[in-house]
Amino acid sequence: MLLSVYIAGTLFLCICVLLWSLERRERNKYRGVPTLPLLPFIGNLHQAIGDTQHIFHVVEHITEICEEKQSLFVFWLGPCPILAAQHPDDVKMITNSFVEKPYFYDFGRAWLGDGLITAPGYIWKQSIKKLSGTFTSSVVDGYQDVFNAQAQKLVINLKTKVGQEPFDVMHELAFATLESICQTALGVSNISESIVTEEYYDAFNRCLELMIYRGVNILLHPDAIYRLTPAHKEMMKCVAVLHKVSDNVMKKFRAERNDVKTSEMRGNQNQGTNKGPKFKAFLDILLELRELDPNYTDDQIKSEVDTIIVAGQETVATAFFYTLLMIGCKPGVQEKMYAELHSIFGDSKRPVCKEDLARMRYCEAIINETLRLYPPAPGVMRYADRNLKLKSFTIPKGTICAINFWGAGRSLQAWGPDAKVYRPERWLEDQPPGNPAAFLPFSYGRRACIGKKYAMAILKTMLAHCVRELDFESQAANLKLKIDLALRPVSGHLIQIKLRETENRCL
Numbered sequence: 001m002l003l004s005v006y007i008a009g010t011l012f013l014c015i016c017v018l019l020w021s022l023e024r025r026e027r028n029k030y031r032g033v034p035t036l037p038l039l040p041f042i043g044n045l046h047q048a049i050g051d052t053q054h055i056f057h058v059v060e061h062i063t064e065i066c067e068e069k070q071s072l073f074v075f076w077l078g079p080c081p082i083l084a085a086q087h088p089d090d091v092k093m094i095t096n097s098f099v100e101k102p103y104f105y106d107f108g109r110a111w112l113g114d115g116l117i118t119a120p121g122y123i124w125k126q127s128i129k130k131l132s133g134t135f136t137s138s139v140v141d142g143y144q145d146v147f148n149a150q151a152q153k154l155v156i157n158l159k160t161k162v163g164q165e166p167f168d169v170m171h172e173l174a175f176a177t178l179e180s181i182c183q184t185a186l187g188v189s190n191i192s193e194s195i196v197t198e199e200y201y202d203a204f205n206r207c208l209e210l211m212i213y214r215g216v217n218i219l220l221h222p223d224a225i226y227r228l229t230p231a232h233k234e235m236m237k238c239v240a241v242l243h244k245v246s247d248n249v250m251k252k253f254r255a256e257r258n259d260v261k262t263s264e265m266r267g268n269q270n271q272g273t274n275k276g277p278k279f280k281a282f283l284d285i286l287l288e289l290r291e292l293d294p295n296y297t298d299d300q301i302k303s304e305v306d307t308i309i310v311a312g313q314e315t316v317a318t319a320f321f322y323t324l325l326m327i328g329c330k331p332g333v334q335e336k337m338y339a340e341l342h343s344i345f346g347d348s349k350r351p352v353c354k355e356d357l358a359r360m361r362y363c364e365a366i367i368n369e370t371l372r373l374y375p376p377a378p379g380v381m382r383y384a385d386r387n388l389k390l391k392s393f394t395i396p397k398g399t400i401c402a403i404n405f406w407g408a409g410r411s412l413q414a415w416g417p418d419a420k421v422y423r424p425e426r427w428l429e430d431q432p433p434g435n436p437a438a439f440l441p442f443s444y445g446r447r448a449c450i451g452k453k454y455a456m457a458i459l460k461t462m463l464a465h466c467v468r469e470l471d472f473e474s475q476a477a478n479l480k481l482k483i484d485l486a487l488r489p490v491s492g493h494l495i496q497i498k499l500r501e502t503e504n505r506c507l
């Protein structure tokens with residue numbers, strides 16, 4: 001008996017020593033890179049435990065260290081090093097060199113399959129060749145009618161809130177951007193209630209929460225363990241709701257395209273009854289690709305549809321919210337924007353056309369400044385599939401790199417002494433501000449956002465419609481934030497609305 005206790009004890013000790021020496025060897029690879037105080041085996045894991053508000057504080061703390069030392073930072077999630085980067089030179093190198101994403105992205109694969117965001121590198125390389133040109137300026141110009149219609153509908157919805165106490169505006173924004181993405185990129189002109197539903201909205205938010213919950217619970221990272229948990233069961237239920245939406249969209253799309261073909265075949269007889277969209281939708285392009293390439297499966301198309309819904313909806317709605325938040329607490333900025341709109345539109349509430357968008361320079365500066373300080377996605381990750389030499393450090397193969405958008409956008413080094421001040425005018429000066437690789441809301445390098453032109457067009461259109469008729473008020477002084485994958489305010493997306501004075505006079 002004593003002997004077996006002795007053997008077991010010795011064995012345990014040997015395993016600990018082995019693990020400890022492996023850990024030391026691994027940690028030595030990152031010697032010189034700042035980190036937080038480490039515990040044996042768990043590294044910084046204990047510092048990551050907490051809610052999503054705590055995660056935001058950790059990111060803020062890391063940002064301060066990186067800025068002060070002008071260096072990288074390594075966070076040890078147990079045995080797994082996560083290398084945070086925010087210096088423009090490092091960001092450029094990392095995002096241009098690596099296209100693989102770390103296993104954290106697999107947590108979204110049940111939902112987004114091999115769509116562009118979650119696809120492994122070899123699939124992404126094939127997909128991006130086909131899809132990189134799907135949101136060019138000329139394609140996005142074709143969406144302008146939908147953007148106007150959705151913006152007008154949003155104004156009508158927001159007018160019902162005039163005079164109320166501060167309210168959470170995200171619901172209105174999310175529905176407007178979801179309908180827009182279905183009508184534009186996915187080419188479904190009649191959005192029925194079966195598509196944009198409360199059930200979808202709730203399932204979407206819950207999925208994000210469940211993914212972050214898994215992300216911070218390292219014990220739930222292995223699939224074999226996660227599958228046994230109630231969280232997995234709930235995730236699959238939510239994913240089923242979300243997939244029902246993409247299935248519905250695809251069914252409707254096919255039905256509408258068949259109607260268009262039928263009415264085209266009927267020729268002149270039915271002229272004027274064809275209500276299909278005037279542009280080629282992203283989904284048109286996907287279906288054309290499938291006709292040309294038999295290896296392009298229905299599953300792949302569905303994954304891209306789910307991906308485009310996620311990528312083009314929540315991000316735009318969040319960006320719009322922060323823009324309202326900023327103009328709402330800076331009356332001078334809002335008035336200057338209104339003056340610009342008045343110089344373009346006069347008192348007219350006419351639709352916004354692409355020439356107007358080009359003239360809305362202050363409005364664009366407001367959006368850029370908002371995205372700099374409040375990037376809807378506060379960062380992204382890349383997986384180092386080989387060693388990479390940076391100026392100050394060689395990233396070892398196997399490292400998970402986290403690009404810190406939040407930190408890059410607020411860096412004094414990159415943006416100057418007023419980096420933390422909201423000043424849209426910086427975007428209108430002769431020299432473009434900062435360093436392009438420090439302005440990261442759409443990411444940078446390979447695997448950056450392909451929807452930037454879409455985002456800017458819809459954001460400007462919605463802003464023009466809203467600010468021409470409404471006056472926004474908000475409190476951002478004591479804003480508390482959390483990271484729910486997206487950067488979100490803890491107390492909700494609170495805004496107050498008044499009718500613009502000119503509107504009051506008209507009534």
Ligand code: HEM
Binds near residue numbers: 308312375
């Ligand atoms: C303000 C709005 C937007 C922001 C802040 C934003 C941000 C981003 C970011 C940070 C990424 C990189 C994700 C990663 O590497 O993990 C990304 C990728 C992507 N975005 Fe956007 N996005 C916006 C709007 C849109 C829109 C409107 C669309 C489509 C209509 C879109 C489509 C995509 C796609 C397909 C990808 C994956 C690209 C790839 O991996 O090749 N985004 N976006």
